[in-house]
Amino acid sequence: MTMSLAIDTSTSRTSVGIVKDGQILWSGFRDGATEHGPALPALVQEAVSKFNVEEVVVGMGPGPFTGLRVGIAFAQSFALARNIQLRGVCSLDAIAAQVQESDFIITVDARRKEVYWAQYIHGVRVGEPAVSFPADVTGAPIFADLYPDLAALVNLSGNITEPIYLRRPDAVATADRK
Amino acid sequence: MNEPLVLGIETSCDETAVGIVRGRTLLANVISSSVEEHARFGGVVPEIASRAHLEAMQPTIQKAIKDAGVKLTDLDAIAVTAGPGLVGALLVGVGSAAGLAIGLDKPIYAVNHLAAHISVDYLTHTEPIDPTIALLVSGGHSSLLQIDDITSSITKLGQTIDDAAGEAFDKIARIMKLGFPGGPAIDASARLGNVDAINFPRGLTTSNDWNTRPFDFSFSGLKTAVARYLESVPDYVQADVAASFQEAIVDVLLLKSLVACKESGIDSLVIAGGVAANSRLRALAELRCAKANVRLRIPTPGLCTDNGAMVASLGALLVAAGRSPSPVAFDADSSMPVATISLA
Numbered sequence: 001m002t003m004s005l006a007i008d009t010s011t012s013r014t015s016v017g018i019v020k021d022g023q024i025l026w027s028g029f030r031d032g033a034t035e036h037g038p039a040l041p042a043l044v045q046e047a048v049s050k051f052n053v054e055e056v057v058v059g060m061g062p063g064p065f066t067g068l069r070v071g072i073a074f075a076q077s078f079a080l081a082r083n084i085q086l087r088g089v090c091s092l093d094a095i096a097a098q099v100q101e102s103d104f105i106i107t108v109d110a111r112r113k114e115v116y117w118a119q120y121i122h123g124v125r126v127g128e129p130a131v132s133f134p135a136d137v138t139g140a141p142i143f144a145d146l147y148p149d150l151a152a153l154v155n156l157s158g159n160i161t162e163p164i165y166l167r168r169p170d171a172v173a174t175a176d177r178k
Numbered sequence: 179m180n181e182p183l184v185l186g187i188e189t190s191c192d193e194t195a196v197g198i199v200r201g202r203t204l205l206a207n208v209i210s211s212s213v214e215e216h217a218r219f220g221g222v223v224p225e226i227a228s229r230a231h232l233e234a235m236q237p238t239i240q241k242a243i244k245d246a247g248v249k250l251t252d253l254d255a256i257a258v259t260a261g262p263g264l265v266g267a268l269l270v271g272v273g274s275a276a277g278l279a280i281g282l283d284k285p286i287y288a289v290n291h292l293a294a295h296i297s298v299d300y301l302t303h304t305e306p307i308d309p310t311i312a313l314l315v316s317g318g319h320s321s322l323l324q325i326d327d328i329t330s331s332i333t334k335l336g337q338t339i340d341d342a343a344g345e346a347f348d349k350i351a352r353i354m355k356l357g358f359p360g361g362p363a364i365d366a367s368a369r370l371g372n373v374d375a376i377n378f379p380r381g382l383t384t385s386n387d388w389n390t391r392p393f394d395f396s397f398s399g400l401k402t403a404v405a406r407y408l409e410s411v412p413d414y415v416q417a418d419v420a421a422s423f424q425e426a427i428v429d430v431l432l433l434k435s436l437v438a439c440k441e442s443g444i445d446s447l448v449i450a451g452g453v454a455a456n457s458r459l460r461a462l463a464e465l466r467c468a469k470a471n472v473r474l475r476i477p478t479p480g481l482c483t484d485n486g487a488m489v490a491s492l493g494a495l496l497v498a499a500g501r502s503p504s505p506v507a508f509d510a511d512s513s514m515p516v517a518t519i520s521l522a
Binding site: 036037 | 277281507
């Protein structure tokens with residue numbers, strides 16, 4: 001089986017792991033909402049000094065934009081440098097995989113008093129992730145304080161190529177200014 | 179290593195840029211700009227710039243490699259702008275550069291955007307330029323610097339206390355409805371105008387200013403003066419306003435640069451940054467430097483605005499000088515001081 005480098009920077013935690021055959025052979029993380037820039041290279045350097053990776057799997061969000069982009073930019077360039085495959089997956093799905101219940105909702109902090117969220121029935125995501133105020137996210141037990149599971153991240157199928165932003169950039173056109 | 183092969187990444191503002199140099203030889207300089215996406219907002223929107231950087235980064239790296247005719251594995255080092263700039267934009271470049279460096283197991287140089295702007299001149303001139311006075315003028319910066327050694331010693335003599343020179347161009351162009359970015363628009367309009375038509379103020383040039391802050395700049399008073407003029411003279415001649423406004427900026431920039439040369443005893447001036455592409459600044463600098471016996475160097479217009487070649491150039495100079503690379507784990511620094519040439 002493939003030796004995978006798993007990277008996720010969609011939450012306040014920078015997570016890096018080496019996964020093979022569904023097993024986490026090495027993992028490390030650092031917490032801090034503005035730490036992704038320095039944390040990610042340090043973690044990956046340690047990981048790849050021990051293992052010869054053959055693919056990169058990266059969480060494409062949703063998550064706070066600046067940190068999210070650090071992970072994606074790094075993963076893309078690392079894959080290019082090593083000439084290995086890159087896959088992007090939904091970070092919320094990698095969080096959901098560790099929940100034991102059947103029907104539930106995953107939320108992560110989206111700042112501005114909102115959350116990114118997705119609903120799961122029988123453990124499978126229903127619809128696309130969204131961003132809402134917490135009061136508007138109801139209908140199933142909510143799991144709010146989890147981080148992506150790196151083995152689950154690698155196990156997810158598919159390949160998302162664009163970051164999951166869910167919000168437009170804040171900007172007002174000159175012509176529309178009051 | 180005299181002729182290191184270095185790839186440089188620049189994302190401090192709205193240009194996603196990758197350059198490759200071998201020593202002082204430019205091999206590739208690829209720029210993808212999101213400027214058109216910002217035009218309708220009248221300025222750079224950080225989140226739009228950051229998204230565009232991520233989208234453009236991989237194609238830009240791959241085109242640079244192709245243009246240079248090298249393989250990624252041939253590279254001796256990666257260089258990247260660590261600051262100053264927009265932090266979200268910088269981090270896309272920093273993340274990409276770190277991914278390359280660790281993936282290739284090559285050293286990384288986290289360099290200063292301002293020092294890189296000056297170092298690009300080394301690509302167009304073979305002999306060393308140090309020591310020199312440097313005038314760095316762009317949309318985000320206006321500084322006078324003394325460069326004793328581009329790889330180890332840069333001293334800030336002064337800087338703008340309010341708007342950057344390029345910012346003043348943008349703001350006046352917006353008021354005159356000439357579009358964004360304002361520099362090229364005003365430059366073009368000014369070619370048909372009279373530089374002496376209106377006597378706009380030269381910031382920080384009173385005798386008290388010369389005593390207390392001789393090398394600082396101020397452009398906000400000029401901006402207000404132009405805005406007032408436009409209000410009070412509804413049938414103004416656009417070309418004359420553009421030419422007179424541009425002259426006020428260019429005049430004071432060169433005045434202070436040449437005083438810095440004289441006072442430091444350094445008879446060399448480098449002008450760098452996006453505003454160095456301004457045709458009036460280039461022409462007047464040549465005249466005045468010739469008169470003052472100061473050797474003038476200005477990079478070609480294409481290398482004045484933000485680019486990756488300048489980052490690669492500074493990286494190559496650092497490698498050639500035997501400077502230590504940056505640690506693998508470093509953070510972007512939105513307000514990186516110019517004295518910090520690369521992160522240690």
